[in-house]
Amino acid sequence: MLGSTHGTLTTDSRRARIIACGEQRPGAAVHGRAADTDDLDVSGRPLYTDVPDLDRFFRPRSVAVVGASDTEGRPNTGITRQLLSWAERVGARVHPVHPTRPAVFGLPCAASVADLPEPVDLAVLLVADPLPLVAELAEAKVRFAVAFASGFAETGAAGAAAQAELAAAVRESGLRLLGPNTNLNAFERFRNDLQGPAIALITQSGHQGRPVFALQELGVRLSHWAPTGNEADLETADFISYFAERPEVGAIACYLEGLKDGRSFLLAADRAARRRVPVVAVKVGRTEAGARTAASHTGKLTGADDVIDAAMRQYGVIRVDGLDELQDTAALLARAQAPRADGVVVYSISGGTGAHVADLAAGAGLRLPELSADRQAELHRWIPEYLSVANPVDNGGHPVGDERGRKIIDALLADPEVGVLICPITGPFPPLSDRLVRDLVAAAETTDKLVCVVWGSPVGTEPAYREVLLGSSRVATFRTVGNCLTAVRAYLDHHRFVHTYRSPFDEAPRSPSPSFRKARALLRPGQQLSEHAAKQLLRAYGIRVPREQLVTSAAGAVRAAAQVGYPVVMKASGARIAHKTELGLVRIGLTSASQVRDAYRELTDTARYEGVSLDGVLVCQMVERGVEMVVGVTHDDLFGPTVTVGLGGVLVEVLRDAAVRVPPFGEEQARDMLGELRGRALLDGVRGRPPADLDALVEVVLRVQRMALELGGELAELDINPLMVLPQGQGAVALDALAVCR
Numbered sequence: 050m051l052g053s054t055h056g057t058l059t060t061d062s063r064r065a066r067i068i069a070c071g072e073q074r075p076g077a078a079v080h081g082r083a084a085d086t087d088d089l090d091v092s093g094r095p096l097y098t099d100v101p102d103l104d105r106f107f108r109p110r111s112v113a114v115v116g117a118s119d120t121e122g123r124p125n126t127g128i129t130r131q132l133l134s135w136a137e138r139v140g141a142r143v144h145p146v147h148p149t150r151p152a153v154f155g156l157p158c159a160a161s162v163a164d165l166p167e168p169v170d171l172a173v174l175l176v177a178d179p180l181p182l183v184a185e186l187a188e189a190k191v192r193f194a195v196a197f198a199s200g201f202a203e204t205g206a207a208g209a210a211a212q213a214e215l216a217a218a219v220r221e222s223g224l225r226l227l228g229p230n231t232n233l234n235a236f237e238r239f240r241n242d243l244q245g246p247a248i249a250l251i252t253q254s255g256h257q258g259r260p261v262f263a264l265q266e267l268g269v270r271l272s273h274w275a276p277t278g279n280e281a282d283l284e285t286a287d288f289i290s291y292f293a294e295r296p297e298v299g300a301i302a303c304y305l306e307g308l309k310d311g312r313s314f315l316l317a318a319d320r321a322a323r324r325r326v327p328v329v330a331v332k333v334g335r336t337e338a339g340a341r342t343a344a345s346h347t348g349k350l351t352g353a354d355d356v357i358d359a360a361m362r363q364y365g366v367i368r369v370d371g372l373d374e375l376q377d378t379a380a381l382l383a384r385a386q387a388p389r390a391d392g393v394v395v396y397s398i399s400g401g402t403g404a405h406v407a408d409l410a411a412g413a414g415l416r417l418p419e420l421s422a423d424r425q426a427e428l429h430r431w432i433p434e435y436l437s438v439a440n441p442v443d444n445g446g447h448p449v450g451d452e453r454g455r456k457i458i459d460a461l462l463a464d465p466e467v468g469v470l471i472c473p474i475t476g477p478f479p480p481l482s483d484r485l486v487r488d489l490v491a492a493a494e495t496t497d498k499l500v501c502v503v504w505g506s507p508v509g510t511e512p513a514y515r516e517v518l519l520g521s522s523r524v525a526t527f528r529t530v531g532n533c534l535t536a537v538r539a540y541l542d543h544h545r546f547v548h549t550y551r552s553p554f555d556e557a558p559r560s561p562s563p564s565f566r567k568a569r570a571l572l573r574p575g576q577q578l579s580e581h582a583a584k585q586l587l588r589a590y591g592i593r594v595p596r597e598q599l600v601t602s603a604a605g606a607v608r609a610a611a612q613v614g615y616p617v618v619m620k621a622s623g624a625r626i627a628h629k630t631e632l633g634l635v636r637i638g639l640t641s642a643s644q645v646r647d648a649y650r651e652l653t654d655t656a657r658y659e660g661v662s663l664d665g666v667l668v669c670q671m672v673e674r675g676v677e678m679v680v681g682v683t684h685d686d687l688f689g690p691t692v693t694v695g696l697g698g699v700l701v702e703v704l705r706d707a708a709v710r711v712p713p714f715g716e717e718q719a720r721d722m723l724g725e726l727r728g729r730a731l732l733d734g735v736r737g738r739p740p741a742d743l744d745a746l747v748e749v750v751l752r753v754q755r756m757a758l759e760l761g762g763e764l765a766e767l768d769i770n771p772l773m774v775l776p777q778g779q780g781a782v783a784l785d786a787l788a789v790c791r
Contacts, residue, residue, distance in 0.1 A: 090557040090713060092758045094689065097554070098316045100290045101225065101283070106193045107235065107273055109141045109170035113162060113191070115182065116175030117145035117153040125175045128197070128233060129153060132173060135236040144169060162189050171195070179229065180215050187222035195235070196228035202279050203230055216281040224282075231278030234258060239272070240265045245522055246299025246383045247272035249292040251285055257304040257331070260372045261379065267519050267526075269380045272297050284309040289317035293326045299383030302375055303330040311360070311688035315711065318364035319554055325547040327382040329367045329539065331375050332357060356685045359709045363553075363718060365546045367539045374535050381525045381536040385499050387544050390468035392418040393537065394461050395441035397473050398449060398485070403441030406473045406503075406530055413534040415541070417441070418466040427460050449485040458492045468498055469537055473530060475505040477513060486513040493523035499540070501525045503533050549717075557713035558758060564590045565759045572763050572790045579624045579664050583786035587769065590752045594783045595670035603649040607642045609668035616640045616671045619648045620785075621656050623663045627787060632659055638671065672782050676731050676741045677771035679707070680749055682757040682764060684791075690761035692754050694719075694746075696728045697771040704728070712754045712761075719750045732774065739776040746774045749781050765791040 088097045114132055118125035129145070133154060136143045144167075145153035148160050159165050162172065162185045172186055172194040179196040186194055201212035212229065219226045227235070232255040247270040252258035255276045265271055272295070275288040285305060292298045301321065308314050321328050335354050361368050367382075369375050393415045397403040407417055419439050420428070428438040431453035436443045442461065448454050461470055472489060474482055486502070493500040502524055504514045509528070518526045527533035568589040571582055578586065584594045598609035599622060610617045621634035629635050633655050636648040649666055656663050679697035682690055688711045695707025708722035723729055723743065734740035749772060756767065766789040774781045 090554075090559060090758060091561055092689070092712075092761050094312050095316065096557055096559075098286075098290070098313060100294055100320070101287045103193075103288070103291045105170040106225070106227070108139055109193070111142040111144065111167055111169040111171075112136055113144045113146050113159075113165055113169045113172040114153075114175065115146040115162065115172055117147055117150075117158065118175075119154045128173075128175055131233055132236060135238070138238065141171075142167075162186055162191070165189060174198070179226075180211075180218060183215070183218040183222050183224060183226075187224050191224060194224055194226050195231060196226060196278075196281075197231060197233075198228070199230045201229045201281070212279060212281050219282045226282040227275075228278040229281060231255075231276045234262075234274045234276035237262065237274055239274075240270070243268060243270035245270055247297050248379050248383050249273040249275075249288075249295065249298045249301050250303075251275045251277060251288045251292075251301065252304040253277050253280070253285070253306045254304060257372060258302075261302050261376045264376055264380055267380075268522065269383070280309045284313065286310065286313035286317035289314075289328060290320050293317070293321040293324050298326060300379045301326060301328045302379035303328065303332075304372070304375070305330055305332045306334070308357070308687055311685070311711070315360060315364055315688075316554070318361070318366050319552050322365045322547060322550050323552060327367060327379075327539075327543045328365070329369060329375055329379045329382060330361065331369055331372065332361070335370075353685065353687070355709055356688055356691050356711065359691075360688060360711045363710060363714060365543060365550065367543060369535060369539075373529075374532055377527055377532040378536040378539045381501075381540055382543060384522065385525065385540055386497050388468040388541060389498055390466055391541050391545070392416055392464075392466040393469045393471060394418075394420070394464070394467045395471050395473070396444070396458070396461055397441060398444055398446040398481070399475070400437065400441075400443040402473050402475055403443050406471065407441040409530055410471070410534055410537075413538050415469075415534065415538055420464060420466070424460065424464055428457060431457055446481065449488070450481050454485060455488040455492065458488055459495075462492060462496045462498050462500075469501065469541070470498065471501045471503070471533060471537065473503040473505065473533075477506050477508075477511045479511075479513070483513045483517070486517045490517055490521045490524050493521065499525065499537070501527065501533055501537060503527045503530050505530075551715070553713040553715050553718070556715065558755065561759050562590075562755060564755075568756065568760060569763070572760070573624075574763070574790050576790050577624050577627070578788040578790070579622045580620065580626070580629075580786060581622050581664070581667055582624075583767075583788040584783065586756075586767075586788055587783050587786055590756050592749055592752050592769075592783055593780055594786075595672055597667050597669040599665040599667055600649075601665045603646045606645050606649045606666060606668050610639070610642065610645045613668055613670050617645065618667075618669045618671050618784075619645065619652060620667045620669065621652045621661065621663055622665050622667045623656070623661055626661055629785075632656075632661065634659075634661070669784075672773050672775075672784060675773035675775045675782075678746060678774055678781075679768065679770040680746075680753050680772050681769060682753060682761070682767040684761070684765055685711075690757035690764075692750060692757055694722050694750050695726060696731070697769075710754075712758050714754065716747060716751065719747045719754075722750065723747070741774040742777050742779055742781060743774075745779075745781040746772070749783075763791050765789045 090096050114129055116125055117129045120126055133143055144165050145156050145158040147158050150158045152158050168190050170192050172191045174196045177198050200208055202209040234255045249272050250258050250261050277285055292301045369378055395403050395407045417440050425438045431448050432438055432444050436445050568586050571586050581599045596613045600606045600609050617639050619636045620629055639645050652666055677698035680694050685691050691709050691711050693707050693709045696704050706727045708725040710718055732741040768787040769783045771784050772781055773784050
């Protein structure tokens, strides 16, 4: 299942226009080596990162234990003993280091790192303050170090400052550091008698990895455990990149509390996606709202967790909520072959059980195809005619007790529409349940389709479960229906994703477009632009806006209306006006010169009353007959510029129907954003209305993305609301815009 999917995105003429390149921007550093211009996108962010060579971290030839102890009752003694046992298993030589001890556990003790008898690959630092040792380790050419000490960024501002100092020293030294505030999980006892693809585990809290590590007792192989701690240096992204390259790794399981660097994480996830290695992650913090103060609608539509969720989906990272889901999903993805079909069949001995599981499966987004008439006729050779075999398949119970049971299973697996068979067994009922389990295991050995069993007994000590199901590496066994369906959905989604995956980094723009210089001249650092200026920004990037003129008198408004063409919309325009409708600063549907004169006086009087400074009044073409959308840019502290699209208009913050992506992304992701909207049906046409111009909407999203990449360092927020998406073939028009400069 591990394969390379390097490739480039198909570029059509519309996309080619959007990503047309011009001048080159200077480069910046890429972690691990000097960057050249091809390594950076137009925003100066890296498009490439080296894979750290961690072989000698996980399998060192020699290890120094700094602060080693053999005094009973001391914490360092237990750690030293565990490290000695681990080193013996991996074939590493251990060198205790302590300034006052001649020996530890019978091994000669060096007084300092400088006194080590040979170069070492890994130094384990059992000291309260690792900072003074960094230079000494670098001088001794130590490649890796692990700092167990706590009291750093997890404790507050003072600890964060100490961690920053440690990180700076490590960067200058060339040493690679795990921690601080980590533990011994990397040095656990891994079973070496298990076969098949393995799970590699990454956790920022050691205890949270225990359920996944315990999968070894169920016959699931684990190859590595990286407890990243506070990530002063080595981070989750480093380990994802490394594990994705390891031939024995079938899936990467992660427990994440925070991400150190958004772009590094995306590059690592991209590497895993290219190689078709699934990444399954628990990311805590779903309920934390983004702590941002935004003038735009866009900035209020998504919180920080929404952005993380979207970024993970973009790169195929499978996000789950519970540790039980993490272990079950990772285990399935590590061991199962690619699906032959995406259809799921539910097979049970009970009509009630089958109907219940089928309902849950359909609700989870799985496809349950109705079996063909010929297939149903075949099944009725062994199943009574009065039982339903359309899908779910109810055998009534008795057929599982004889040769009919295996024939039914084989017939279901032979169906070309079926890629996954799910058999829920709500409780043991020997001897029938034992025969059913043996038939399922035997059938799984003869097929490349996925066979899943849900063993619902709360006891879990039955021989059919402990000996037969868990003894099979071909059957995926679950204890709950929910976890089974979550894992199966992730399995099908993952293979569908990687089958068509093309890295967005391959086509990310590296040079500014011709629009960049024109747009940049319109920005006013630290200021909010007027609507008129914001629309000029959109024009610079080829985004269509209505015909309009900015006027400063009633007579000028009348002349402008005649040139724009009735009916017109009139709006107060000023740099500090965020939401004109709420202030009564908009008039629509004006059809005569007298209405325009009156509207001009009313708007300027209202602005004066509200204390709003104006640069004029906009007289705009009135555009109707479309779907109101919002497209915008906000800045995320972790990922930088993000692009949002959603249902727009005056109810945008009430409906809160939006999707977000992190640039760079391609046209397919832009279309996927529309598919995530609850109100997507409005774009397809409802109640006799024509379908909207989706191609034009997607093009606006991609052009806004280009703007976000090129101006992201200078543009804090952009809000196009409403973007009127006209009927198919007629385009999209930005009726209003707000821009805030950084």
